[in-house]
Amino acid sequence: MLAALFFIGALLSFHPEDESLLSSLPWNDISSAEARNVADNIGNPFGLLGARLSAFFIRSFFGYPAILPGISLLFWGWSLFRQKSLKSALLFFLYMLFMAIDIAAMFGLTSMPFSDYLSGTIGRMMAAMLSTLIGLTGAWVLLIAVAAITSFYMGRGLISIFSENVRSARDNLGKPLGALSGWIEKRRKKKTEKARLKEEKKKLKHERNGVAENSETAVPAHSDSFAQPASPPYREDEEIFPAPSEQTGLPDLPQSYALTGAHAGVSGEPEMIISAGVHEKEADLDERRLKVKTKDREPYRFPSIDLLEKVPDDDNRIDEQHLTESKRKLLEKLNIYKIDVVRISTTVGPRVTLFEMELAPDVKVSRVKSLENDLAMALAARGIRIIAPIPGKNAVGVEIPNGKPKTVWLRSVLQVEKFKNSTLKLPIVLGKTIANEVFIADLAAMPHLLIAGATGAGKSVCINVIISSLLYACSPDKVKFVMIDPKRVELFHYQQLKNHFLVRFPGIDEQIITDPQKAVYALKCVVKEMELRYECLEKAGVRNIGDYNQRLPEEAIPYLVVIIDELADLMITAGREVEEPIIRIAQLARAVGIHLIVATQRPSVDVITGIIKANFPSRIAFQVASRVDSRTILDGSGAEQLLGNGDMLYQPSDQPKTMRIQGPYVSSDEVEAITTFIGAQNALKNMFVLPVPDLQKGNGASMSGMQDRDGRDSMFEDAARLVVMHQQASVSLLQRRLRLGFSRAARVMDQLEYSGIVSEADGSKAREVLVNSEDSLELLLRNLD
Ligand SMILES: Nc1ncnc2c1ncn2[C@@H]1O[C@H](COP(=O)(O)OP(=O)(O)OP(=O)(O)O)[C@@H](O)[C@H]1O
Known part of the structure; x- marks a missing residue:
């Protein structure tokens, strides 16, 4: 900006007499006695450089119109200073350059006394060429047409850019005035309210007297x-x-x-x-x-x-x-x-x-x-x-x-002061309330979110909005994502975030998990991360991640947002194996900054089990088919009456009643634009890799999710505890309680037999449980390891 101001100032202070003084001085001479002498005598207040610049641009370029690109450089500087996109500044520069050449050529066509200074060499050359080629009138027509067309096409974009800039400058200036007028308005409102209340009281008194007088006559409500x-x-x-x-x-x-x-x-x-x-x-x-x-x-x-x-x-x-x-x-x-x-x-x-x-x-x-x-x-x-x-x-x-529903656009809910100035740790925009108020919640306070609703009701759009809000609010140092997408198509856009926001899993190449068994493994990695974080907080003597990051900012731990877009698919294929880590994370991860967002289109009790529900106090219900589904999600009816397309009921964790919110709409193209923009930036050097889970421990799953190191099924210990607790060793019990398929349950039963926990199969007779107390079982299991 300073350079642009210097340039404009120098051009405006052009002195024709300076040229003769400068002609005798070589370009690179700035320190000799002669240079000092010339500098003392020139009329341009911007020194030798100013005088040379002005002489060069005014004489050899486009004359005084050369100031126009200078003005656009000022805008360029302003954009750089405000960290705005340089696209508009470039557009403005090109426009000014075109106009400068065009105007210089127009002056070149005239024979005014100062036309030399107003057209420069380039302007005059162009004017001479054009008038020779298409005649004086033709040259005028062409130059005016070029100016008009350039202004029309480029001007439209520029007008909107300028009006935006003027508006923001006005807003900034208007803040103190706005606050004052707000205060005056508030006082005025209070006064009128007081007067009204007084008036009402008087009326009421008057009415009561009237009622007392005519006690037999009933007053209609x-x-x-x-x-x-x-x-x-x-x-x-x-x-x-x-x-x-x-x-x-x-x-x-x-x-x-x-x-x-x-x-x-x-x-x-x-x-x-x-x-x-x-x-x-x-x-x-x-x-x-x-x-x-x-x-x-x-x-x-x-x-x-x-x-x-x-x-x-x-x-x-x-x-x-x-x-x-x-x-x-x-x-x-x-x-x-x-x-x-x-x-x-x-x-x-x-x-x-x-x-x-x-x-x-x-x-x-x-x-x-x-x-x-x-x-x-x-x-x-x-x-x-x-x-x-x-x-x-x-x-x-x-x-x-409403007769005419209105779409709430993501841009309209992000470009509000509330979001820009938000001090929330993980601000997520959920939409607009009935009073048209933008509703922003803090995921860090929720601390986990369950999203359920019928297919096509707006869950995926809602997840896209939540992720977009976090991407607009947080840097990759502040938040990382674990994305699990069994449907394979909902989160694939976010692949582009792999070098900035997505975590890596040890031993797995994919960063967006689509396979249910890998999802179990990924969730166990998160559980391990949670445990390590707890150890970290314990060592630092702090209670939560916020305190830790404040105390040790150079070692700040990022928040981890785990997104599962479709829980039902996981529950059907992996059952308890997936439920267990989800519950552990939901119960414990709040203090260490790990937050779950789980979506499902099957709001039934086999997917949203009681224990999952109990650990997800913040819930969003989109339109569902029946009152029963609504109750499964919210413990109350209402979601069956929603309108779809992002119409939601939000149940905050700290309030008993639900709120009706219209979710914003963000298209796949917009999501792609955001992720491509981030993905095109330099990759972070240190990727965030989750720790390896404890595979050999009881419930640990290997990457295949089926067998642990000793070849035993990952559900082996659970099965052992189950049969000992019930003193009953039947395959159907394992199938039912552990949600295993028949062949897997039968295999686990065989493993129980080899380990001496149950007896051999004997035709149609039931197997016997050979361990009769849970304590002895724990001892046995330890020895097995
Ligand atoms: N907030 C919204 N505003 C306007 N339209 C919306 C909104 N949310 C969703 N829609 C419309 O509904 C369609 C389906 O939305 P979405 O894909 O989010 O549904 P879903 O609940 O994830 O469905 P499924 O469970 O089948 O994946 C969108 O393509 C869009 O046209």
Whole structure:
């Protein structure tokens, strides 16, 4: 930038008299007495270099228009300084260069007094050539056409780049002013709220007096109180944007507005307050420090947000007619069942609208809940969900699908201040809530996530979004991935992360595991890694990975995110063998920074077993076929009412109720763009290799997952304990309890026989268990080793 400023300054300070002084001085002479003498006498304040540069560019190049590429160099410097993509700077440079040549040639065609300085040698040469070739008029037409076409094609891109830059600069400048006006606005809101409450109190007092006077006359539940909202349908700390009239097609109103009279339907109905939801402040993610040095001193560049597709300008208008219609049908149906509603407020989310209804005091909440199916029929809509009551509110919620669903794009949820400034350890964007608020969770706090839903409901897209969020937020020093993809097609894009983010397994070439037996081995490697990490923390005298990394930053341990995209496939082929390490990791790995994300399309109890569920307190349910499936995932119904395409219920580990969130959409092309970008960078020198698991230990699996070192089956010890515990040695018991196939169970039984734990097979008679206590068995097993 400084060089560009020098260049522009030098050109602007061009003095024609300097040329005669410089002509006698050789180029390389900068230290002789003559050079000093010339430097003292030249008019250009930028010294000998400035004078030479200006003379050269103005005389021999394009004259003063040479300043234009200089200006673009300034922009180039700015982009480098802000670590932004240099693509736009290059485009701008080319544009300015074209324009400089074009303008210089135009000046060359004129015979103004200063046209020599304005066109330079190149400009004049071009002008002479063109006027000879196509005549003066032709030359003008051609040059103007070239300028117009270049400006049209390059200008469009540039305008959007500049407006983005201007916006970000304005945002930066506007922050202090915004904070001040926010404070003033808050105070104003508080004042109006106080006045309103006072007014309401007065009214209530007045009403009570009235009731006391006419004690025989019953007051209908929906009398006067319909007219005024009791409290604004937003929390004080939420920022709500006023829907501008051109967007919503409604008059300019504050954060929320009421629909009554004609719009509300029959007069006397409760008024409806429409809340426009939370407005997330946008932020340019590329303004962060995008380039970092990894621990092994390799430069690493975070993916630019420009790799994600631009968010199309959606029609943001609220479909007021659809809302009014839904409200009318809702009230009609409730009226039939004699359920009086005092007040309704609505929040329009990306896929569904939440109608919050305050019921008359004598209405039982459970009555509304039982009407779910009737309401779905009355509104002729799928995906109606009743939340009775809304946690922390004196209201019942009914979620009704919007007439026109909106896609939430990944780019739109990443380029918000909340994500850019996030201090979470492993921030993952789950989507937008009903109030249009971007929801970001911390995987490190979850600490494991179970994702389940019917096929095609959006699980894989959700996993892609989670991985993308982590790639935008964390460097390869901070997080590593273990990817297990029995379906083989879901995670293959991430192969490109092999030199940066994917761990290596000892003895296995693949870094994305697709074979179930190898998956068991990989999970056992993770268990071993977990044990080693615990030892490490113990030695350092700290309780968790966060403290460890803070105390010993040069030895920082990366977080390990283990992703399994399809658990059912693994459970069917490897059964308990796979369940066991998953449970061990889920139970213990939180403190050492190992987190599991497990997805399944079979939400049945043989896949999501009780013990798996108990160890995955954070769960996401996508659309499922039945209420039973929903209960298997969430311990409650609701997921069967979801709409698919990323519509999810999120059960946080620290809250009793689920949240409805619309997941963002990221296409395979976008994922590929991110992974290719990362994959094209220099590979890290030190790859993260997981340790070899303890194969000879009881449950250890070898790489084939079947046999340990002594040729015994990896389930041998489990089988021994089982038969001794039950004092019953039958192949079917092993099959049932250890989920083994018949031939494998029979082979294990033979091995038990050779080890003297069970007797020989004797025709149809059952084998005898020869070890009668668990203690003796443990002794025997130790001796076998
Ligand atoms: N958040 C979303 N927004 C919009 N459309 C989505 C979203 N998520 C998924 N979809 C649509 O649903 C389709 C299926 O999604 P996805 O592949 O994630 O399903 P799945 O649950 O993983 O299915 P399977 O279990 O068969 O792999 C996507 O191709 C996309 O068209």
